[in-house]
Amino acid sequence: MAVTTGLSTTVFGQDTLPKLFRHVVCERGHRVAMREKDLGIWRAVTWHEYGERAKHVGLGLVALGLRHRDVVSIMADNCPEWLYTDMGTLAVGGVTNGIYTTDAPRQVEYIVNDSGTRFFFAADEEQLDKILEVRARCPELVKIVVFDTEGLHAFKDEQVISFDELLELGLGYGAEHPGAFDRMVELARPDDLAILVYTSGTTGPPKGAMLSHRNILFQIDYSDYVTALHEGDQQLSFLPLCHIAERTVSVFNPLRTGATINFAESIDTVPENLREVAPALFFAVPRIWEKFYSAVALRMRDATRVGRLAYHWALSVGARVAEQRIAGRRPGLVLRLLFRVADFLVLDNVKRSMGLHRARGTATGAAPIAPELIKWYMALGIDMREVYGQTENCGLATAMPADRIKLGTVGIARPGTEVRLSPEGEILLKGPHVFMGYYKNPAKTGETIVDGWLHTGDVGVMDDEGFVRITDRMKDIIITAGGKNITPSEIENQLKFSPYISDAVVIGDKRKFLSCLVMIDHETVAQFAQERNVPFTNFASLCRTEEVQRLIGGEIDRVNRQLARVETIKQFRLIEQILTAEDEELTPTMKLKRAFVNRKYKDVIEAMYAEA
Amino acid sequence: MADPLLTVTNLETYYGPIMAIRGISFVVPERSVVTILGANGAGKSTILKTVSGVMDPQKGTVTFAGREIQGMDPDRVTRLGISHVPEGREVFPFLSVRENLMMGAFTRRDAAGVGEDLELVYSYFPVLRSRAEQRAGSLSGGEQQMLAISRALMARPRMMLLDEPSLGLSPRLVKEIFEIIARINRERGVTVLLVEQNANMALHIADYGYVLEVGRIVMEDTCARLLEKEDIKEFYLGMKESGVRGTRRWKRKKTWR
Numbered sequence: 001m002a003v004t005t006g007l008s009t010t011v012f013g014q015d016t017l018p019k020l021f022r023h024v025v026c027e028r029g030h031r032v033a034m035r036e037k038d039l040g041i042w043r044a045v046t047w048h049e050y051g052e053r054a055k056h057v058g059l060g061l062v063a064l065g066l067r068h069r070d071v072v073s074i075m076a077d078n079c080p081e082w083l084y085t086d087m088g089t090l091a092v093g094g095v096t097n098g099i100y101t102t103d104a105p106r107q108v109e110y111i112v113n114d115s116g117t118r119f120f121f122a123a124d125e126e127q128l129d130k131i132l133e134v135r136a137r138c139p140e141l142v143k144i145v146v147f148d149t150e151g152l153h154a155f156k157d158e159q160v161i162s163f164d165e166l167l168e169l170g171l172g173y174g175a176e177h178p179g180a181f182d183r184m185v186e187l188a189r190p191d192d193l194a195i196l197v198y199t200s201g202t203t204g205p206p207k208g209a210m211l212s213h214r215n216i217l218f219q220i221d222y223s224d225y226v227t228a229l230h231e232g233d234q235q236l237s238f239l240p241l242c243h244i245a246e247r248t249v250s251v252f253n254p255l256r257t258g259a260t261i262n263f264a265e266s267i268d269t270v271p272e273n274l275r276e277v278a279p280a281l282f283f284a285v286p287r288i289w290e291k292f293y294s295a296v297a298l299r300m301r302d303a304t305r306v307g308r309l310a311y312h313w314a315l316s317v318g319a320r321v322a323e324q325r326i327a328g329r330r331p332g333l334v335l336r337l338l339f340r341v342a343d344f345l346v347l348d349n350v351k352r353s354m355g356l357h358r359a360r361g362t363a364t365g366a367a368p369i370a371p372e373l374i375k376w377y378m379a380l381g382i383d384m385r386e387v388y389g390q391t392e393n394c395g396l397a398t399a400m401p402a403d404r405i406k407l408g409t410v411g412i413a414r415p416g417t418e419v420r421l422s423p424e425g426e427i428l429l430k431g432p433h434v435f436m437g438y439y440k441n442p443a444k445t446g447e448t449i450v451d452g453w454l455h456t457g458d459v460g461v462m463d464d465e466g467f468v469r470i471t472d473r474m475k476d477i478i479i480t481a482g483g484k485n486i487t488p489s490e491i492e493n494q495l496k497f498s499p500y501i502s503d504a505v506v507i508g509d510k511r512k513f514l515s516c517l518v519m520i521d522h523e524t525v526a527q528f529a530q531e532r533n534v535p536f537t538n539f540a541s542l543c544r545t546e547e548v549q550r551l552i553g554g555e556i557d558r559v560n561r562q563l564a565r566v567e568t569i570k571q572f573r574l575i576e577q578i579l580t581a582e583d584e585e586l587t588p589t590m591k592l593k594r595a596f597v598n599r600k601y602k603d604v605i606e607a608m609y610a611e612a
Numbered sequence: 613m614a615d616p617l618l619t620v621t622n623l624e625t626y627y628g629p630i631m632a633i634r635g636i637s638f639v640v641p642e643r644s645v646v647t648i649l650g651a652n653g654a655g656k657s658t659i660l661k662t663v664s665g666v667m668d669p670q671k672g673t674v675t676f677a678g679r680e681i682q683g684m685d686p687d688r689v690t691r692l693g694i695s696h697v698p699e700g701r702e703v704f705p706f707l708s709v710r711e712n713l714m715m716g717a718f719t720r721r722d723a724a725g726v727g728e729d730l731e732l733v734y735s736y737f738p739v740l741r742s743r744a745e746q747r748a749g750s751l752s753g754g755e756q757q758m759l760a761i762s763r764a765l766m767a768r769p770r771m772m773l774l775d776e777p778s779l780g781l782s783p784r785l786v787k788e789i790f791e792i793i794a795r796i797n798r799e800r801g802v803t804v805l806l807v808e809q810n811a812n813m814a815l816h817i818a819d820y821g822y823v824l825e826v827g828r829i830v831m832e833d834t835c836a837r838l839l840e841k842e843d844i845k846e847f848y849l850g851m852k853e854s855g856v857r858g859t860r861r862w863k864r865k866k867t868w869r
Contacts, residue, residue: 530622535622537822538831
């Protein structure tokens with residue numbers, strides 16, 4: 001298979017997802033499409049089975065009354081059924097929409113009604129309860145389908161059926177209407193709405209971004225940007241499929257590459273699953289990369305003296321190789337040989353411990369990352385590329401090119417698209433990847449797409465070679481009482497590079513000085529306290545110990561030294577609760593939400609400014 | 613406030629390569645009842661074994677009455693005034709009830725005092741008097757538990773470590789035993805560190821509680837306040853909202869707030 005250019009809006013000559021799906025299912029037949037762990041054993045699903053089940057889901061929905069362009073919502077963690085439902089719905093002309101499993105019933109109600117969802121797929125009993133709680137206020141909802149009916153055997157409800165029953169319905173419908181499915185597959189046009197992706201609104205309610213078949217196929221055509229994948233290559237799927245990045249990497253791109261998707265058992269088992277799967281390509285958000293790095297840093301501190309020396313030596317060799325690569329040069333022969341030795345003795349083991357020893361490429365995106373972190377991975381010999389983009393441009397907008405690396409930037413515009421800065425410094429995008437608009441919200445659409453240019457809401461700069469550096473979200477920029485503009489995320493990224501800091505929010509809009517709220521990394525800080533015999537009981541008491549306060553203060557000072565004086569953080573507080581994805585303060589990818597944090601910790605913030 | 617009778621700081625204990633207690637700190641004030649709650653394998657028994665000297669900690673200190681006792685042999689710990697009632701009772705099955713009780717007093721030289729205490733435990737558990745010459749192995753589970761507690765009392769301890777006294781007992785017997793533990797604490801001034809899975813009972817007799825999950829303390833508070841916490845109610849007391857269908861099976865995520 002030839003490496004693609006990323007310029008086409010068709011894949012294998014197919015111009016919609018249903019046609020592409022039908023084509024590849026037919027081509028690949030009994031080769032493995034995905035794997036799921038069941039009672040400790042990885043079980044394979046072939047492309048043929050994938051195709052059959054998707055078809056029965058689609059026909060089952062038609063039997064239940066699905067009409068062209070009806071919205072189908074899926075509320076489940078990543079699993080094969082998610083993909084069957086996604087492809088099945090699209091195949092019969094429906095529109096799919098994912099809902100985060102961490103959403104509360106109130107949010108489910110909003111999205112179901114805003115999208116006019118007629119069919120709702122719930123992962124299990126827990127998600128079913130959420131929709132049952134609000135269904136009386138969802139007039140357009142027709143049926144609820146449950147993937148896993150464990151614990152529901154005694155439950156009978158007119159509106160609820162199991163996934164297996166749906167497949168049966170589809171099988172029956174297919175037998176009675178031969179040829180119907182193939183006609184439906186032909187139904188969609190390239191510019192039709194294919195999927196809805198709700199963007200988590202940090203201000204106001206979430207909005208449904210509409211993505212067309214053309215948007216998605218255009219991005220599929222660029223799936224080789226980090227490394228070209230082939231059948232037999234493994235991938236691990238664990239980030240939420242509701243997120244456009246994971247959807248593209250784990251559902252859409254494999255349609256072209258034929259790589260096998262392995263579903264992680266849960267977010268907690270990602271490190272183990274990663275070691276088992278050893279993927280060829282691994283995409284993750286900065287939080288995951290930070291965690292892996294912290295784990296290695298922590299392990300090295302417990303290592304023997306010899307081990308530590310070897311690690312530092314090997315890493316310094318790796319760093320020199322990485323520097324050559326960043327400068328666009330091929331390392332000299334001696335350095336290359338040294339790296340071989342370092343890799344054999346140390347670096348390969350570090351990669352193995354993370355499950356990245358077979359990764360030909362990795363990518364990071366969806367949130368800002370500290371350049372030092374990318375450099376660390378590059379020093380290990382891992383090809384890591386930072387990418388940038390958003391839901392509204394169907395994922396990828398810019399990516400770091402293979403042959404020219406500028407750390408601290410998010411690379412250059414993906415082929416076939418343009419990037420431009422507005423006079424205010426806002427990043428604007430144009431190309432076949434720009435979305436159709438927000439669902440039933442022409443006003444917002446009009447604000448976002450102006451003359452064909454997508455307004456990203458991100459502020460940045462671009463150099464003469466087209467490399468884009470993102471400074472911040474436009475609305476996040478802090479203007480201090482002194483009138484100085486400050487981009488908080490740059491400071492926050494520096495803070496997050498500390499193994500002890502999981503996340504931080506810098507505050508200071510219309511204030512005399514900057515302060516910040518810090519979420520500590522429970523594992524590493526607990527170990528720190530333990531090593532120093534600092535007594536603590538629960539999370540709050542750990543946060544309150546003098547030593548931990550001093551530790552975080554020290555980390556902040558370290559960052560302060562790299563900042564201009566007006567940008568230094570003068571006060572800080574720790575968030576004394578362990579936050580989970582269910583909490584409103586966090587996004588599903590475990591990032592602190594600035595607006596919520598500012599509101600929820602108002603008293604703590606005021607106290608910092610009252611004291612000073 | 614006076615120094616607590618028992619102070620545990622940053623305790624780490626391993627079973628071979630496996631860390632059972634991952635850095636634990638807590639205090640037990642004199643004359644109080646403190647409970648440690650936790651599921652199977654949380655590390656509760658390991659804490660008691662480490663305090664009583666059956667196991668040695670890798671790290672951390674155990675201070676009893678102002679003296680560091682971690683790593684001391686169990687018999688010395690007993691002499692200092694800590695009696696351990698192990699999980700599963702562990703009475704000597706082929707010795708008589710009376711002999712079992714006397715084994716509890718092996719550290720003592722004051723025959724008169726031992727006699728008094730024998731009377732005392734018989735007054736707490738009259739059934740033991742009537743079974744005094746019977747082999748301990750022939751006692752019922754509840755009677756064996758009474759015997760184990762009595763045997764510990766025979767050392768005239770300042771502090772008792774009780775490891776799941778309710779294990780395998782009928783609800784009525786559990787209630788009885790807990791009442792007597794409360795009495796021993798009240799009347800004899802014996803400080804009690806109680807490890808339990810029966811959270812309801814433990815929280816009602818103890819003053820202060822710690823919740824242990826996989827080797828770490830996740831929550832601490834007075835028992836009155838712990839009884840009000842959502843997570844305690846759902847995960848330790850088995851109370852939960854039934855949800856829309858009336859038969860909720862799935863569990864909320866624990867947040868320990």
